[in-house]
Amino acid sequence: MALTDITCRSTKPGPGRRKLSDGAGLQLWIMPSGARLWRYIYRYLGKQKVWAIGSYPKVSLTDARALRDEARQLLRQGKDPNSERDRALRAEQEKLHAQDSFDIVSREFLDKCRRENYSEVTLEKKEWLLDLARPKLGNIPVSELKPLDILDVLQDVEGRGLYETARRLRSTIGAVCRFAIFTARAQTDPTMVLRGAIATPTVTSYAAITDPEKFGVLLRAIDNFQGQPQTVAGLKLLALCFPRPGELRQAKWPEFDFQKQVWTIPANRMKMRVEHKVPMAPQAVAILKDLREFSGHKVYVFPGLAGSSEKPLCENAFNQALRRIGYAKDEMTSHGFRSSASSLLNDSDLWNPDAIERQLAHAEANPVRRVYARNAHWKLRVEMMQWWANYLDSLRYGEGERGFMLCRWARISI
Numbered sequence: 001m002a003l004t005d006i007t008c009r010s011t012k013p014g015p016g017r018r019k020l021s022d023g024a025g026l027q028l029w030i031m032p033s034g035a036r037l038w039r040y041i042y043r044y045l046g047k048q049k050v051w052a053i054g055s056y057p058k059v060s061l062t063d064a065r066a067l068r069d070e071a072r073q074l075l076r077q078g079k080d081p082n083s084e085r086d087r088a089l090r091a092e093q094e095k096l097h098a099q100d101s102f103d104i105v106s107r108e109f110l111d112k113c114r115r116e117n118y119s120e121v122t123l124e125k126k127e128w129l130l131d132l133a134r135p136k137l138g139n140i141p142v143s144e145l146k147p148l149d150i151l152d153v154l155q156d157v158e159g160r161g162l163y164e165t166a167r168r169l170r171s172t173i174g175a176v177c178r179f180a181i182f183t184a185r186a187q188t189d190p191t192m193v194l195r196g197a198i199a200t201p202t203v204t205s206y207a208a209i210t211d212p213e214k215f216g217v218l219l220r221a222i223d224n225f226q227g228q229p230q231t232v233a234g235l236k237l238l239a240l241c242f243p244r245p246g247e248l249r250q251a252k253w254p255e256f257d258f259q260k261q262v263w264t265i266p267a268n269r270m271k272m273r274v275e276h277k278v279p280m281a282p283q284a285v286a287i288l289k290d291l292r293e294f295s296g297h298k299v300y301v302f303p304g305l306a307g308s309s310e311k312p313l314c315e316n317a318f319n320q321a322l323r324r325i326g327y328a329k330d331e332m333t334s335h336g337f338r339s340s341a342s343s344l345l346n347d348s349d350l351w352n353p354d355a356i357e358r359q360l361a362h363a364e365a366n367p368v369r370r371v372y373a374r375n376a377h378w379k380l381r382v383e384m385m386q387w388w389a390n391y392l393d394s395l396r397y398g399e400g401e402r403g404f405m406l407c408r409w410a411r412i413s414i
Contacts, residue, residue: 002022007020008056008061013031013034017031022068024068025042025072026038027040027041037055038059038064042071042081101139102176103134103139108183109179126172130173132169133173136156137153145190146190147191147193150173154198166199171191177191207333208333208340213395219395222239222325223396239340240280240287240388242337242342247269247276250300251301256301261281271361279385282389283389288301298310345388356384
């Protein structure tokens, strides 16, 4: 006799398992504990088998009959319902694993970085680093990543002598793992235990000229360099304003206020993701006005060379120019202009070190001071940048110590 909901609900458990049949192999097992379990009894390849459907009333009588009929249809097709269910569960599990794989999560992490306005250069570097990890880690769910899995990848990179790359790769993989924790797809960051597991890279400072007379020679060499207008202007502005090369290379015309003599670098191009204002001396403004005749109608102040004018100069353009001028990479680099300015300004004993650090857009370690520092020392920085431009003119024209003393006297007499 077919079952009814009343029978399924009201039948009392006994000392042993009770079986209530609905027909065509569907049974409701009432356990001594009171649990009510749906089971489908069938034969496959001559053997009797049991297919667990679920518990009552979570699975209703109607749903249990529908599932039984689906199982019978599989049998008519020569398929084992248990095997088919296991196969479907494995497929679903693989699908879930694919969604939580290192490859998928790392790409979502990069999308998050894009939404946070990371610079294209930074995004490209992160993508490049993650590409080193994907061949071995890509298909592994982030929640199942083990320190040894990651160490294997890092040691491959380390074995090629790329110690700094291995260090950055560990940090980037860690960032992906922490993103997985934030999105409830992992519980731990396995890179934390790998600190110190690979060779520590030797820190190499950017080559820079810090001797005043030699810096004057460099300035004259730049003036005489017969390179592309945007490259020559860029080198001059690196000396005058000492930004990071990438910040200058990707500059756009709307960032410059010629009336106020201020260059505002947007946060998405700054290393610390904070907008930075650079006071410009008239010498810097004059260079930009001359350059505007060349590239004022283009997107970038320093457009790329032929064939890529809608893109900025390539990353190595300024360094390549220094090589053509005659400076080897262990003598001077485009980033080295920052070190040159920092050293010469500090050596002058005329300027507050905090003002110099703020002009270099270095991060303040103390969070309270960091908030204050955003607008701190502005008047002093304006004065400092004018003094610096005058001082560079004195070095350029070979006035040496006399030029420095004249600039020093001008600063003191203000």
